[in-house]
Amino acid sequence: MNIFSNVRRKSLQEYINEARGREGSIFLDVRTPEEYRDGHVEGSLNLPLHELKKIETLIPDKTSPVYVYCLSGARSKRSAALMGHMGYTDVTDMGGLLGQNVGLVK
Structure with missing residues (x-):
């Protein structure tokens, strides 16, 4: 049994x-540009996981509070x-958008 199984994760x-x-x-939305265009958290930056090496040009201050999300949570965790x-x-891994009731903008 996972000792953390009863730890409640915050909602998106x-x-x-x-x-x-x-x-x-x-x-920081680490989904593809196509996924981002379908709806994203208002004010978010889009940088797909496979381009993460460019993060320092997008967010040069490494002490900035960064909240990362994707669709299912796998890419955000890795990012x-x-x-x-x-x-x-x-850096905070917010997880994925799937099944979350949040207002997204296009």
Whole structure:
């Protein structure tokens, strides 16, 4: 049994509210441009996972609070880990949009 199985993960909306309450927060959508155009968190930046090596030009301040999301949570988890290895110190994996009731913009 996983000892963390009873740990409640925040909903995407809770992460959005948290980020909006923190000055300098950045939403990072790591889905494809096509997925992003179908709907995304308002104000988010789009940088697909396969282009993550370009993150330093998009977000040069590695202490900025960055909230990463994707569709299912797999790409955001990988992106958050990679960003940590790249020296980013305040990265939150918000998980995926699937099954979440949040207002997305096109």
